[in-house]
Amino acid sequence: MATILIVEDNEDLRTFVSDHITKFGYDSYLVTDFKEVLSDFLKVTPDLVLLDINLPYYDGFYWCRQIRKHSNCPIIFISARESTMDQVMAIEHGADDYITKPFSFEIVTAKIKSQLRRTLGEYAEPQGGKVINLHGLKYYPEKLELVFQDHIQELSKKEAAMIELLLERGERVTSRDRLMEKMWDTDLFVDENTLNVYISRLRKLLKEMGIHDAIETVRGAGYRLKKTWD
Numbered sequence: 001m002a003t004i005l006i007v008e009d010n011e012d013l014r015t016f017v018s019d020h021i022t023k024f025g026y027d028s029y030l031v032t033d034f035k036e037v038l039s040d041f042l043k044v045t046p047d048l049v050l051l052d053i054n055l056p057y058y059d060g061f062y063w064c065r066q067i068r069k070h071s072n073c074p075i076i077f078i079s080a081r082e083s084t085m086d087q088v089m090a091i092e093h094g095a096d097d098y099i100t101k102p103f104s105f106e107i108v109t110a111k112i113k114s115q116l117r118r119t120l121g122e123y124a125e126p127q128g129g130k131v132i133n134l135h136g137l138k139y140y141p142e143k144l145e146l147v148f149q150d151h152i153q154e155l156s157k158k159e160a161a162m163i164e165l166l167l168e169r170g171e172r173v174t175s176r177d178r179l180m181e182k183m184w185d186t187d188l189f190v191d192e193n194t195l196n197v198y199i200s201r202l203r204k205l206l207k208e209m210g211i212h213d214a215i216e217t218v219r220g221a222g223y224r225l226k227k228t229w230d
Helices: 011-023 037-044 060-068 084-092 105-127 157-169 176-184 192-208
Strands: 003-007 027-030 048-051 075-079 097-100 132-134 137-140 145-148 151-154 215-218 222-225
Touching: 003 011, 003 037, 011 027, 011 105, 037 060, 048 060, 048 105, 060 075, 060 084, 075 084, 075 105, 084 097, 097 105, 132 157, 137 157, 151 192, 157 176, 157 192, 157 222, 176 192, 176 222, 192 215
Parallel strands: 003 027, 003 048, 048 075, 075 097
Antiparallel strands: 132 137, 137 145, 145 151, 215 222
């Protein structure tokens, strides 16, 4: 699941955009403190940025330059400013595309898909193809690898099945029964203590990657992956 950072000061519009792209299977992160756009970017490590020009404190051109010092991830400007000069400035500051408001969501979705195909295509082969990304914690199913910042962990098949389901569920609770079905794919009886062992192992593995207390036990319900990392 690709993560998209939305930098838009109109609360209704950014929520509307977030709801729309979520329907297409993307994970979104909404910037709300417009002094901390770069900090949010570095924390989330998104796969793509949707960026307005007219923002509080610093404009979108400024933040585009700051992001480009750290990353080549796609940046698409979405702005009510229609002039050719604004579009040229956006490209010169490092943007990959420019959409004018009001816009069609079909156009936004098509441009997002196009940029992600281009960038994901560059690293899909070495990274192992499909990626599930939750706030910078990334799992590559084809290689059974969990990646966070500069940490890479190879997983057993059971550990991989567990983290894949937890990441896909986001911060929603996952029942013990659902985890066991995912991990063992059988109707045969499996001792619940075995699941406890794997939960402990996964917690230890995450701790070694610098992620502490991320798997929360929800009494009587199951487990959930809680974002405790920066």
